[in-house]
Amino acid sequence: MEDLNNIYNELIMEHSMNSYNKKKLGKADLCDIGHNPNCGDEITLEVKMNGNVIEDMAFSGHGCAISQASTSIMIDTLKGKTIEEAKEIIKTFISMIKREDVKEEDLEKLEDAIAFKNVANMPARVKCALLAWHTLEDMLPSEK
Amino acid sequence: MNIDEIKNDFPLLKNRNIAYLDSGATTQKPKQVIDAIKDFYENFNANPHRGAYSLSMEATEKYEDTRSKIAKFINTRHSHEIIFTKNASEALNLIAYSYGMENAKNEDKIVLSIMEHHSNLVPWQKVSKVTGAKLEYMYINKDFEISDEEIESKITDNTKIVAITHVSNVLGTINDVKKIIKYAHKKGAVVVLDASQSIPHMKIDVQDLDCDFLVFSGHKMLAPLGIGVLYGKKEILNKMTPFLMGGDMIEYVYEQETTFAPLPNKFEAGTQNVEGVIGLGSAIDYIEKIGYDKIQEIENEVVFYAIEELKKLDFIDLYLTPNLNNHSSVISFNIKGVHPHDVASILDSEGVCVRSRKPLCTATFKIYGNRFNM
Numbered sequence: 001m002e003d004l005n006n007i008y009n010e011l012i013m014e015h016s017m018n019s020y021n022k023k024k025l026g027k028a029d030l031c032d033i034g035h036n037p038n039c040g041d042e043i044t045l046e047v048k049m050n051g052n053v054i055e056d057m058a059f060s061g062h063g064c065a066i067s068q069a070s071t072s073i074m075i076d077t078l079k080g081k082t083i084e085e086a087k088e089i090i091k092t093f094i095s096m097i098k099r100e101d102v103k104e105e106d107l108e109k110l111e112d113a114i115a116f117k118n119v120a121n122m123p124a125r126v127k128c129a130l131l132a133w134h135t136l137e138d139m140l141p142s143e144k
Numbered sequence: 145m146n147i148d149e150i151k152n153d154f155p156l157l158k159n160r161n162i163a164y165l166d167s168g169a170t171t172q173k174p175k176q177v178i179d180a181i182k183d184f185y186e187n188f189n190a191n192p193h194r195g196a197y198s199l200s201m202e203a204t205e206k207y208e209d210t211r212s213k214i215a216k217f218i219n220t221r222h223s224h225e226i227i228f229t230k231n232a233s234e235a236l237n238l239i240a241y242s243y244g245m246e247n248a249k250n251e252d253k254i255v256l257s258i259m260e261h262h263s264n265l266v267p268w269q270k271v272s273k274v275t276g277a278k279l280e281y282m283y284i285n286k287d288f289e290i291s292d293e294e295i296e297s298k299i300t301d302n303t304k305i306v307a308i309t310h311v312s313n314v315l316g317t318i319n320d321v322k323k324i325i326k327y328a329h330k331k332g333a334v335v336v337l338d339a340s341q342s343i344p345h346m347k348i349d350v351q352d353l354d355c356d357f358l359v360f361s362g363h364k365m366l367a368p369l370g371i372g373v374l375y376g377k378k379e380i381l382n383k384m385t386p387f388l389m390g391g392d393m394i395e396y397v398y399e400q401e402t403t404f405a406p407l408p409n410k411f412e413a414g415t416q417n418v419e420g421v422i423g424l425g426s427a428i429d430y431i432e433k434i435g436y437d438k439i440q441e442i443e444n445e446v447v448f449y450a451i452e453e454l455k456k457l458d459f460i461d462l463y464l465t466p467n468l469n470n471h472s473s474v475i476s477f478n479i480k481g482v483h484p485h486d487v488a489s490i491l492d493s494e495g496v497c498v499r500s501r502k503p504l505c506t507a508t509f510k511i512y513g514n515r516f517n518m
Contacts, residue, residue, distance in 0.1 A: 004493040008486075039485050039500060064485035125489060 006118045007066065007125075011073075016065035019072035025058045033061075034135030036127050041067045045135055052082045059132065066125050070116060071132035077111045083140050089113075090137045096120065097129055145434055147442055151512045153430075162495045168313050168341060168474055168508030169499055170363045173427075177366060180426035181419045191415055193392055207418055210425035211408070217428050218358070219349040220375055224407040227374040227381075228416055232340045233263035235359035235374035236307075238387040238411065239336055240267035243357075244305060246385065247334075250276035252304035255333070257282045257290055257319070259312040264338045268307055277304065288315045288465045295324055303333040310342035314506060316474030317465050318342070325354055334380070340364055344510065345443060345472055347436050350375055362420060367427035371420025374411070381407055388413040434511065442511050443473045450475055450507070463504060473509040 015021075028046035035042050041063030048056040057075040062068075074093075078086045092106045093113055099120045107114055119129040151157055153174040157164065164172060184206065190197075192204040208223075215223035229235040244267070248254060254268050258281045272279040282290050282298045299306055306328040311318050325335045337355040339348055344365040350358055357380075362371040376384075386393055386404055390413035395403040404410045431439070448468065454460050454477060463476040479487050488500035499506040 004489060008490075040503075041485075064483035066486070122489065124492070125485075128485065 004122075007116070007122070009115065011112060011115050012065065012069040015069035015072040019059075019068065021058055021072040021075040022060060022068075023058045024060060025056060028058075030139045032135060032139045034131045036063075036067070036131050038127065039064065041128065041131060043067065043071055043132055043135065045071070045132065045139065047136070047139065052084075054078055054081055054083070054086055063131070064128055066116075066119065066128040067131050070113075070129045073112045073115065074132050074136065077113050078136070087137070087140060090133050093133050094130060094137075097126055145438070147511070150434070150442070154512050157512055162497055163513070164497050165507040165509065165513065166497045166499050167344070167510035167513070168364070168506060170369065171344065171366050171510050172512060173368065173423075174366055174430050176430055177368065177423050177426045181368065181423050184419055184422045189418075192418060193409070203418065206425075207416070207421055210421045213425050213428055214373060217348075217432075218343075218375060219351050221351065222378055225375055225378050225381065227376070227408050227411040228421055229359075229372040229374050230370055230417070231363070231372035232338060232359045232361040233372075235372050236263050236336070236338070237267050238374055239357050239359070239376075240271050242384040242387045242411075243334070243380070244268065244271035245274060248272075248275040248277035248304050251302060252277040253280055253300065253302050254278070254305045254307065255280050255282060255298050255303050255328075256306075257308050258284060259315055259317065259319075260307070260309055261313050261338065261340070263340075264307050264309060264336070268305075282308075284315075284317070287467060288312075288317050288463065289467070289470065290319060290324075292323075295327055299324070299328050299331050299333060301331055303328065303331055305336065306333050307336040307338070309338040309340070310348075311345070311472045311474075313341045313474065313508075314476050314504065315463060315465065316472045316476070318346075318470045318472055320470075321355070322353055329354070341472065341474070345436070345439060356380055362424040362427065365427055366430055367424035368420050371417050371424050373424075378407065381411070386410050386413070390414045439511050443509050443513075446513050447471075447473050447475065447509050450509070474506060475508075476504040476506045478504055 025046045025048055029049040030047040033042060033044050043059050043061035043063060046058050047054060057079055059071045078089060089109050092102055093110055095102045096117060097120050116129045119125050154172045155175055156172045188203050188206055190200040190203040192207040194200055211226050212223045215226050220226060229238060248271055254272060254277050256265060256268060268279060280298050282294050285291050308319060308321060308324060310321050321337055328335045334356045336357040339358050339360040343360045356377050358375040360373055363369045393405050393409050393413040395405050454462055459480050461478045461480060465471050484500035484505040487505050488498055491498055
């Protein structure tokens, strides 16, 4: 119950109920759909790039509170980052959820996304928390 | 036997302090089933049909005795009409590939109901794509049932195959399959019946139903995971080509050609899941010991109680037929404004196991569930 109370906290509920990141970008450079066939969650991520920098991002679609909030908070965390920085942070987030060793200084870079730390103790929800992050990881171009 | 005695037979329910309401996905196993598997490995393990030594003969005997037990359990005319598979999905794939692919033609129709489990839907999509036969669905009315008009408008003269579930795993609706089978036969179609959600709760008699094929999974009826059953009418099975090729399903093997073994071996390639078969036999003994009447009495008591209690909560939407005589031990519900996966997590934190699948949460009941679980 403690893990659950930690997860359904104010920050996550706010982001899952009416996220300001849930909208359509006028013009996107990258767009892809992330899908979790187990529960039917589906999100569409849109990314607007400015050179090497993620200038703006938005999402649409439907899913549970954890997947929706995780998507929205990811957008807050990664907006303004370079592709390389974003990839590092995504890697850190995935490691945190998968209970791998992560350095304290790397965890700090997750900003609000650290709120999902306890999902690591809830195997049934790991996929929900990771959906957007995996989707974005696949969307971002690899280094030239 | 009362419910507390029954609950005592299930080690997991003694070891874990939970309300297990996901028996539609898989049931817990009684101690006697677990013991039967242990006994097989400790006293009888050998490859059936292989050795000329007594241990292998005894293993063969146990394996084949269980086939006969299942044949009697669902009242087939011949025990070799029972084919062991991995689960209902594999049995349905066997039918789709060995019967569907070879008999459905471009101008034919395959008719399903909209309440099919993916296992009785996706294989038929494949048959449709390969053969060109058209896939059509019988839809449900506002009571979550298939009406006579719907049956008669969809099953027509060019319908080759009707594949339908006996009980819906989501809605709990018990379909009037006897009527559907009779009508389909009148139109010259072959009927595939998915009994996965019905056989754990009610007596199945394949001769009375007159279905051409019937499938079910062992693990949903107290047996181990990984064992399923395909029943088919002998005349049809005999005409079908094998699904999987390999050892033990052959008669003579030459370099370029093979002739196949007769039923049932023709459809059982390779070493089979013998422990699963033994476990399934023991699960049938357990069900017969309690009896379907008693099983239904216990399950209905708790399901009707649950429905009454859930109806009192105005934040819950229920999805079930108002005709409770046509309803099995499944309750699908939604908590208004909350995603099913979140509901399932919160219930889990209180020790309640339900299924979440968009757009619903589903609670399914078995004999070991009591009012307290609700």
